[in-house]
Amino acid sequence: MRKYALEIAIGFVPVLLVFLFVIGINVLPVLFLAVIGAAVFYTARGKGKLTAFSSGKNRSEVADSSFTFDQIGGQERAKQELVEALDFLVKRDQIAKLGIRPLKGILLAGPPGTGKTLLAKAAAQYTDSVYVAASGSEFVEMYVGVGAGRIRDLFKEARTKAKKAGKESAVIFIDEIEVIGGKRDGGQHREYDQTLNQLLTEMDGIHANESPRILLIAATNRKEMLDSALLRPGRFDRHIGVELPDKKGRLHILNIHASNKPMDDEVKMERIADQTYSFSGAQLESVMNEAAIYAMRVNDPVITEQHLIMAIDKVLLGETTDRETSIEERERVALHELGHAIMAELMRPGSVSQVALTPRGGTLGYVRHQPQQDQYLYTTPFLHSQIMIALGGAAAEEMFYGDRSTGSRGDFEQAMNIVKTLVESGLTSLGIVDSSMMTPQKWADISREILDELMAKTKNLLEEQRNVFQSSLQTLIKEESIDGESFRSMLKLYSAA
Missing domain, CATH: 1.10.8.60 (Helicase, Ruva Protein; domain 3)
Known part of the structure; x- marks a missing residue:
């Protein structure tokens, strides 16, 4: 009888409404209440847009993914760490003999585009697991309890699909974990705090002897934002850095x-x-x-x-544009870019890859640099040289025009960021300081001190290369681009003149 209840209701309700309308009863309030009731019922049942995807139809799943670790390049250390952690799922008998507790969660932290999602997919393939993916933004809504419900449904869905597929384990991947895993400030009534609490509870409920085993893999590019309760051992046991490739x-x-x-x-x-x-x-x-x-x-x-x-x-x-510039503006841009290129070669010989006047993206010209080798530690002289390269364009404009243009705005932003690095690293006359103790006036004073000194040095060095500017200007305007080798040949030739 229950099987046909819905069909009977669908047929009976319209007939009842027509009958009430015929005998003169206003059915609009009834219809209004019925719509509200249906919406509430639909939401509570977990089928609506505002609730978790309990049906699993909208969840991204790769149950039989053929994506492997061999298809991921540039992350050998991260892959090695991850495979070691995944072996706790694969080599169950061996870890049981040694008394090793299987990991519950693995956190992948690193810049965007470094392959965190690909590593999670490869992990599912390596462990022969069901793969269920979600984004942190899916769990946060303005309605209380919705996010927590979605977390519960996510773990339930992973277990259900693993059993249905005959798998012994399931990998749950949550991208942008910082959306729901951010540090709590004591306001326990906020929706995303309840969502985080539910996630912590679910992770505590992952046990070594359960079947199917659940492994949670999360990704973030802002690890410093995550709550300490989420990062402790027993939840995210492994923190794997997925950095830019060398x-x-x-x-x-x-x-x-x-x-x-x-x-x-x-x-x-x-x-x-x-x-x-x-x-x-x-x-x-x-x-x-x-x-x-x-x-x-x-x-x-x-x-x-x-x-x-x-x-x-x-x-x-970005792509090249069709901007048409005047002769004077084109000449100014050429001198500006030559200033950058000459300073780059003076500071780090062999570093210029190309000087171009082609409008591309938001720029009218550019210098592409070619680092000699990957570098991770920077000294004061190196950072000062970076600032001087950034100031080279503005210094060249002042040499030939007596003023600057708005084209130096991005260069100054780059220089200011390097000044900030110098201050926070204790590499200035201020010594070792906490940046939070710096007032706006102190920032202005130290920035002016460093930039004025380096701008003066930049102008002096470029003045000695005035022949290079005058001799290479027309070549750059005519050819629109000069490769690094040709530019170095010109620099050597005209500097000796």
């Missing part, structure tokens, strides 16, 4: 994405890896894709190194 890692990633593309035999991936310093895995994939698009535009059968260089510029600065 040169070797970049080369590995580039080769992975070049494997399905027709590459010219003259392309040297080592040079491309050199020129993509600080690129993430996602940016490197985009470089290879954009290079293929450039090849398609001109009907080239293979991807050349020139296509790759253009793709690097596009990923860094």
